[in-house]
Amino acid sequence: MNACLPTDQLTCYIVRHGERIDHIDDTWAAASATPYDPPLTRDGWAQAREAGSMIRNLEPQADSEYLVLVSPFLRCVQTAQAIHEGFHRGDGPQWRVALEPGLSEVINENYFHSAGNVPTGIVAERRGQLSRGDVCGNMGFDSEYSSAQEELPVFPESFQSMLARFSAVLDHPESQLCGGPRRGD
DSSP states (O other), X not given: OOOOOOXXXXXXXXXXXXXXXXXXXXXXXXXXXXXXXXXXXXXXXXXXXXXXXXXXXXXXXTTSOEEEEEOSSHHHHHXXXXXXXXXXXXXXXXXXXXXXXXXXXXXXXXXXXXXXGSOTTHHHHHHHHXXXXXXXXXXXXXXXXXXXXXXXXXXXXXXXXXXXXXXXXXXXXXXXXXXXXXXXX
């Protein structure tokens, strides 16, 4: 079971992924077996490391424990890995990473064009990679974390549905970490 973190000591950083390859190389998607899952560029890795360094400077105590929730897309787990690299200076606190499909981008026709383009196996594949340390190997995999959403959203999804899903995910970790819903809300 995860340790309870008092809400007065809980800080949440929401970070979007760094620059991805398909945004600078128009030919990448056509040549890729996984066009829906582009990796970060070299600049994207540098952006994420810089974000990690900035977060480190914001932290009053850099020896806290960290739970990093990532969507199943490669650019997101690579961003988490690079943030960790930018944050750490020598030995540091334990970071745990957990997969949260509820943080995935909006699943609509602007990105996926049809239900057949939505990568249905990506959640299980990425969870396996995280648990083996193939990605985010610099963090411990939190196998006890119970995702707010187990799979990618159903296609097509509206922007409003995505916002509601994100809100539900943001409420979820506090329940996980603090043993139940907040009182008085």
